[in-house]
Ligand SMILES: Nc1nc2c(c(=O)[nH]1)N[C@H]1C(S)=C(S)[C@@H](COP(=O)(O)OP(=O)(O)OC[C@H]3O[C@@H](n4cnc5c(N)ncnc54)[C@H](O)[C@@H]3O)O[C@H]1N2
């Protein structure tokens with residue numbers, strides 16, 4: 001099959017659908033609970049950072065040239081005076097620089113320079129962190145749309161914030177179809193072990209969503225229709241049943257629902273039967289194919305940009321890799337190929353990357369997008385990071 005949207009158009013359509021379904025309002029969440037959440041508004045510094053001139057070293061604040069008369073810490077300095085100071089301590093008024101402890105010898109009342117101390121150690125401003133060095137008050141320190149890491153939270157804390165405005169987390173309803181799917185043990189011939197139940201919640205969380213409910217469905221029209229109508233959530237993700245056999249009901253159910261089909265299928269392998277729809281009640285629905293690798297490629301192509309749009313983060317950036325080998329063409333379809341990096345840095349297809357296989361993806365460094373025309377060794381190709 002080579003019908004459907006081009007890969008990049010499918011991605012763009014999913015992002016646009018996410019923007020249209022964005023959840024509001026954002027909530028203020030205390031700092032410690034913000035890792036992984038998406039910042040909903042530009043974050044300004046509430047004070048200059050540092051907010052006072054401080055010492056970068058343990059030693060003495062000095063004014064003028066030595067030897068210096070020692071005065072108590074915290075006292076303003078006149079030329080020829082010095083006062084003890086610790087790292088992070090307030091710089092007294094009148095200070096020219098900080099002399100670190102290795103470079104001076106203090107007697108009761110007097111501080112002397114150690115022999116051999118360089119001129120550089122005595123330069124004006126030496127070892128002083130000026131106020132506002134990292135940021136001025138009011139400057140944006142983290143941009144809206146950033147997925148917050150612990151480092152961002154540290155920035156927010158030093159900039160005076162106790163809680164941050166973060167996007168609401170889309171609730172994802174999972175519907176896993178397939179009479180043949182079993183969830184434990186060794187499957188009999190004709191049965192398959194479920195790869196989605198144990199994996200999709202973690203991947204969806206990486207995309208900024210939260211699985212709020214999960215249900216297994218037989219291959220049955222009425223049950224599928226009822227489950228889609230009743231499963232709730234802000235987004236529905238289904239697995240399997242995207243084909244056109246008598247056992248595949250998703251497309252007929254969407255038709256009966258009056259859903260708008262935004263992406264009917266994608267000109268990519270694996271994963272071309274993947275679809276994106278907007279249900280009559282407005283919820284987006286991502287239909288993942290049953291084959292496990294196909295489903296993962298569809299998740300990257302549709303679910304990630306959809307949830308990006310819904311949470312206000314930009315779509316995942318594409319990196320560029322260098323093809324480490326010749327990559328064959330495929331009529332009118334892009335190929336999403338899990339790759340490993342060879343010692344020379346070239347991207348080489350992983351082993352075991354059939355549509356129903358997961359070993360290749362489990363071992364991969366990323367997923368490259370090989371155009372329908374194929375690629376020559378050395379050719380630059382777009383690639384996606386893995387969500388783990
Ligand atoms: N005549 C055609 N047949 C197929 C076509 C086609 O174009 N013409 N496309 C093939 C491609 S490509 C894909 S991908 C699949 C899509 O299948 P469905 O989305 O309809 O999924 P199912 O038929 O329900 O299952 C396919 C495959 O996946 C296994 N499966 C399902 N659920 C799970 C699960 N939870 N864990 C692991 N494996 C699962 C299922 O047992 C089947 O083996 O259609 C091709 N056929």
Ligand code: MOO
Pocket residue numbers: 268269270271272273289291294355356
């Ligand atoms: O494209 Mo299917 O999605 O190869 O398994």
